[in-house]
Amino acid sequence: AQSVSQHNHHVILSEAASLELGCNYSYGGTVNLFWYVQYPGQHLQLLLKYFSGDPLVKGIKGFEAEFIKSKFSFNLRKPSVQWSDTAEYFCAGDSGGYQKVTFGIGTKLQVIP
Amino acid sequence: DAGVIQSPRHEVTEMGQEVTLRCKPISGHNSLFWYRQTMMRGLELLIYFNNNVPIDDSGMPEDRFSAKMPNASFSTLKIQPSEPRDSAVYFCASGGRGPNYGYTFGSGTRLTVV
Numbered sequence: 633a634q635s636v637s638q639h640n641h642h643v644i645l646s647e648a649a650s651l652e653l654g655c656n657y658s659y660g661g662t663v664n665l666f667w668y669v670q671y672p673g674q675h676l677q678l679l680l681k682y683f684s685g686d687p688l689v690k691g692i693k694g695f696e697a698e699f700i701k702s703k704f705s706f707n708l709r710k711p712s713v714q715w716s717d718t719a720e721y722f723c724a725g726d727s728g729g730y731q732k733v734t735f736g737i738g739t740k741l742q743v744i745p
Numbered sequence: 746d747a748g749v750i751q752s753p754r755h756e757v758t759e760m761g762q763e764v765t766l767r768c769k770p771i772s773g774h775n776s777l778f779w780y781r782q783t784m785m786r787g788l789e790l791l792i793y794f795n796n797n798v799p800i801d802d803s804g805m806p807e808d809r810f811s812a813k814m815p816n817a818s819f820s821t822l823k824i825q826p827s828e829p830r831d832s833a834v835y836f837c838a839s840g841g842r843g844p845n846y847g848y849t850f851g852s853g854t855r856l857t858v859v
Contacts, residue, residue, distance in 0.1 A: 668848075
């Protein structure tokens with residue numbers, strides 16, 4: 633079945649540490665991939681998205697993600713996290729045209745000052 | 746752009762009552778999604794519409810749940826009768842085309858059924 637999986641459910645980092653959150657997808661053919669962030673008590677906000685082209689995608693707030701087709705991965709990275717990055721991060725994918733959209737279970741990131 | 750607008754923000758109701766959640770998508774977006782978020786099950790897609798037509802309602806948990814989209818600017822999610830296990834945050838999202846492709850979420854409705 634088409635799906636997206638996130639392996640790290642809870643990550644704790646100190647400020648200024650580097651971040652990498654894993655996301656793997658199982659879509660065949662066309663795939664659109666997204667990373668969303670949900671700050672405590674708020675709604676999901678788009679960080680970045682990949683449709684095609686350059687596999688390195690840069691998003692807001694210094695986040696980036698790399699699409700690696702051979703590994704079916706779309707990991708989220710940030711070189712230096714801040715306390716304000718404490719949130720839950722969701723990877724999502726669809727097979728184009730909003731078909732078969734799925735969200736990962738989410739990764740809770742806690743940044744310690 | 747006012748974004749996706751949901752109402753009410755919070756709803757507390759008694760078991761057995763009818764609950765109606767409302768959503769106004771972003772103008773020009775032609776796809777609309779209803780999600781439910783709980784600690785136990787995470788984010789679940791309930792139903793999505795394309796051009797006001799329901800495309801996939803396989804995530805709707807039971808017949809107690811129904812959703813409508815009478816026009817491009819309004820959708821409702823109704824639960825009748827409500828049960829305590831329906832307590833969750835319900836998000837509406839809309840999606841556009843081309844560079845606006847993607848899911849823009851509303852602020853959600855926190856539903857508590859007592």
